[in-house]
Amino acid sequence: MKLTNEIWGFFASVRLAIFTLCSLALTSIIGTVIPQNKPDSWYVETYGPATAQFFQVLDIPDMYGSWWFLILLGLLCANLIICSIDRFPTTWRLMTINQLAVHPDRLQGMDLRQEWSLPSPVGESAGQLSAALAKAGWKPASREIETGTLLFAGKGGWSRIGVYVVHISILVIFVGAIIGNILGFKGTVMLPEGESTTRIFAFNSSEPIDLGFEILCDSFTVDYYPNGMPKEYASVLTVRENGKEILKQTIEVNQPLTYRGITFYQSSYQAYKDFIVSIVIAPEKIGKVFTIPYQQEMEWPEQNIRFGVVNAEGMGDRVTRIKIWMKHGEQPASTFWVENGKDAAIPSADKTIAVSAKQMFATGLQVAKDPGVWLVYLGCCLMLIGLYVSFFVSHQRLWLLLRPDKGGTGTSILLAGASNKNQTGFARSFTRLADRLRG
Amino acid sequence: MTSSLLLGITTFTYLLATLCFVYIFVFKAYRAYFFAITVTILALVIQTTGIGLRWYESYAMGIGHAPLTNMYESVVFFSWTIALLYLLMEWKFRTRILGLFALPFAFLAMAYASFSTGISKEISPLIPALQSNWLIAHVITCFVGYAAFTVAAGLGLMFLLKISKGGEKKKGGSQLLAAIPEPDIIEDLIYKSMLFGFIWLTAGIITGAVWANSAWGTYWSWDPKETWSLITWFIYAITLHSRYTRGWTGKPLAWLAILGFFSVIFTYYGVNFFLSGLHSYGSG
Numbered sequence: 064m065k066l067t068n069e070i071w072g073f074f075a076s077v078r079l080a081i082f083t084l085c086s087l088a089l090t091s092i093i094g095t096v097i098p099q100n101k102p103d104s105w106y107v108e109t110y111g112p113a114t115a116q117f118f119q120v121l122d123i124p125d126m127y128g129s130w131w132f133l134i135l136l137g138l139l140c141a142n143l144i145i146c147s148i149d150r151f152p153t154t155w156r157l158m159t160i161n162q163l164a165v166h167p168d169r170l171q172g173m174d175l176r177q178e179w180s181l182p183s184p185v186g187e188s189a190g191q192l193s194a195a196l197a198k199a200g201w202k203p204a205s206r207e208i209e210t211g212t213l214l215f216a217g218k219g220g221w222s223r224i225g226v227y228v229v230h231i232s233i234l235v236i237f238v239g240a241i242i243g244n245i246l247g248f249k250g251t252v253m254l255p256e257g258e259s260t261t262r263i264f265a266f267n268s269s270e271p272i273d274l275g276f277e278i279l280c281d282s283f284t285v286d287y288y289p290n291g292m293p294k295e296y297a298s299v300l301t302v303r304e305n306g307k308e309i310l311k312q313t314i315e316v317n318q319p320l321t322y323r324g325i326t327f328y329q330s331s332y333q334a335y336k337d338f339i340v341s342i343v344i345a346p347e348k349i350g351k352v353f354t355i356p357y358q359q360e361m362e363w364p365e366q367n368i369r370f371g372v373v374n375a376e377g378m379g380d381r382v383t384r385i386k387i388w389m390k391h392g393e394q395p396a397s398t399f400w401v402e403n404g405k406d407a408a409i410p411s412a413d414k415t416i417a418v419s420a421k422q423m424f425a426t427g428l429q430v431a432k433d434p435g436v437w438l439v440y441l442g443c444c445l446m447l448i449g450l451y452v453s454f455f456v457s458h459q460r461l462w463l464l465l466r467p468d469k470g471g472t473g474t475s476i477l478l479a480g481a482s483n484k485n486q487t488g489f490a491r492s493f494t495r496l497a498d499r500l501r502g
Numbered sequence: 503m504t505s506s507l508l509l510g511i512t513t514f515t516y517l518l519a520t521l522c523f524v525y526i527f528v529f530k531a532y533r534a535y536f537f538a539i540t541v542t543i544l545a546l547v548i549q550t551t552g553i554g555l556r557w558y559e560s561y562a563m564g565i566g567h568a569p570l571t572n573m574y575e576s577v578v579f580f581s582w583t584i585a586l587l588y589l590l591m592e593w594k595f596r597t598r599i600l601g602l603f604a605l606p607f608a609f610l611a612m613a614y615a616s617f618s619t620g621i622s623k624e625i626s627p628l629i630p631a632l633q634s635n636w637l638i639a640h641v642i643t644c645f646v647g648y649a650a651f652t653v654a655a656g657l658g659l660m661f662l663l664k665i666s667k668g669g670e671k672k673k674g675g676s677q678l679l680a681a682i683p684e685p686d687i688i689e690d691l692i693y694k695s696m697l698f699g700f701i702w703l704t705a706g707i708i709t710g711a712v713w714a715n716s717a718w719g720t721y722w723s724w725d726p727k728e729t730w731s732l733i734t735w736f737i738y739a740i741t742l743h744s745r746y747t748r749g750w751t752g753k754p755l756a757w758l759a760i761l762g763f764f765s766v767i768f769t770y771y772g773v774n775f776f777l778s779g780l781h782s783y784g785s786g
């Protein structure tokens with residue numbers, strides 16, 4: 064029995080909290096100095112085989128998921144839970160206790176006290192003071208005691224819950240993170256324009272993950288600043304199920320697409336030396352889109368057109384102008400430049416052929432499913448609310464003890480007050496209130 | 503008139519304000535107090551105008567964004583929040599001497615931003631990941647927290663100075679230290695600034711996580727900067743709890759305020775230079 068009490072006391076103690084928080088703070092430094100999640104060989108090369116072996120045992124390469132780090136986090140949770148269970152009954156009593164049952168002598172001993180007297184008898188004074196208190200925003204209750212009348216008014220008793228909200232919010236965040244880890248995944252996929260996929264690749268293991276639907280990259284565009292830095296990039300994505308189009312949406316960095324709990328984030332891109340050429344023949348308006356490699360001839364036999372990209376201009380891997388060679392039937396071949404993404408209209412016999420060309424890209428998507436994230440956000444909100452309440456809202460209490468004065472016709476009054484935090488601030492408002500009550 | 507000129511003037515105005523407080527402290531010239539406060543307010547006004555102008559200039563360049571996105575802009579903003587917070591505290595608590603311990607930080611930050619060769623002052627366009635309102639929320643919340651912790655560290659120094667050389671025992675202490683309020687008043691202020699900073703740091707970490715989640719689907723990735731902000735957060739959490747167990751008030755509290763400040767500076771600044779990670783854009 065004594066042992067269980069001791070164990071309970073240990074897990075309920077703030078001492079353990081300080082120990083755990085110090086351990087977490089100190090050990091967390093390790094992972095900021097030693098790069099995480101590199102291949103095993105990297106650690107051997109960088110630190111030598113003996114150290115690498117030692118790291119392996121302690122799981123240093125993935126220290127934030129290591130057994131000992133998780134034990135520390137577990138200890139923190141156990142500490143939080145037991146500490147809360149241990150203390151809550153006391154807090155609850157402080158919140159719900161009948162403050163009118165206080166012994167008048169205790170009021171005499173309070174730090175904040177003022178005494179004065181009124182000429183009216185006790186009953187009348189009590190009525191006046193109650194009204195004045197109510198006007199100042201305090202709702203008093205009263206009780207007749209042997210020596211007179213006791214008034215009590217309290218504010219912010221509920222704020223004592225604030226600390227529990229903060230502590231529980233940490234648990235809520237942990238639960239959210241665990242759910243995300245077990246039921247969710249994180250992966251990436253590089254999807255060339257015009258192609259689709261039903262699976263992506265997990266971050267750490269590179270294992271394929273089935274999406275359960277098909278995602279298609281219709282097109283990809285990059286905008287540049289005048290200095291050549293990418294300004295914004297965007298992909299048009301289509302979700303298909305059983306060959307049917309379900310959803311089409313443009314995504315940008317910071318503006319992802321979500322379908323069935325799986326979210327696609329625009330994260331990177333890759334430029335190809337291939338081109339997407341689209342040809343439309345007027346007046347019939349027959350068109351077709353081709354993907355062709357640089358400097359290779361392509362044919363559209365039905366329309367008797369042969370063409371190719373013979374030259375491209377640009378900066379770095381970004382193409383700005385494209386030179387196209389084209390031959391239509393028996394007409395003489397033509398070569399011409401088009402701006403990347405724009406089109407050119409080429410008259411040919413009795414038709415007009417509109418040719419547009421653009422550099423081909425693959426869009427780099429980060430893919431995440433995290434069913435726990437809403438709990439994490441809920442926990443974050445609770446934490447902010449809880450912190451605000453536990454720092455800035457106090458439980459303030461006021462008592463007024465009214466007794467017949469020596470002459471027997473008037474009332475002698477004792478005003479006492481207490482606050483569980485921000486004593487100096489409360490002392491000021493106490494004085495102000497007392498001045499108001501004394502008229 | 504350009505923003506860099508205004509921010510350059512700001513640097514010297516903070517220096518002047520700091521010197522005013524040194525003068526008040528050394529010569530007990532309390533009548534100069536209003537002058538010192540006026541100079542501080544003037545510096546803050548010039549700085550606010552400078553920041554606003556820089557914002558305007560970025561729009562004139564066609565790459566408009568709030569001036570909170572690189573090292574230079576963030577140091578300027580850091581200095582601004584310190585000065586603002588200092589003035590609010592002075593207004594509320596009237597310590598009359600806190601300026602001596604808070605304003606040097608505002609000045610040093612500005613001096614570093616203005617004169618360090620390692621810092622580019624150019625207004626540069628934003629890479630796509632940074633084009634998010636969460637970025638603004640993240641930077642503002644973090645820096646309000648940092649400023650509060652900086653003031654707490656300044657108060658910590660003030661406390662240690664006050665209790666040194668028997669400042670506490672002989673009522674009033676040495677002549678020079680008499681200008682510093684009594685230790686228990688300072689201690690209360692240290693604690694208050696820490697509580698205030700803790701809420702903002704918490705909000706800063708949370709807005710950063712929300713932003714990361716909206717940009718690449720991971721709210722926490724243990725990158726060095728994130729981890730260090732968490733370490734800083736732990737340090738202040740430990741400080742909040744220490745008084746419930748060890749009764750660590752007074753001297754240990756002052757030292758923890760200073761330790762926390764070092765952790766803040768490392769999170770903010772050291773990580774960019776000594777460790778690598780997602781936030782490496784911050785070093786430009």
Ligand code: HEM
Nearest residue numbers: 075076077080139142143146226229233453454739742746
């Ligand atoms: C990172 C984790 C934690 C955070 C952010 C946190 C936050 C807080 C905050 C903000 C307060 C109010 C402090 C004040 O008003 O001065 C507090 C008080 C307290 N905390 Fe924690 N806490 C954490 C972990 C723990 C743990 C693990 C324990 C376990 C024993 C614990 C026990 C307490 C106790 C006993 C109090 C005093 C409550 C009272 O006013 O009666 N805390 N905590």
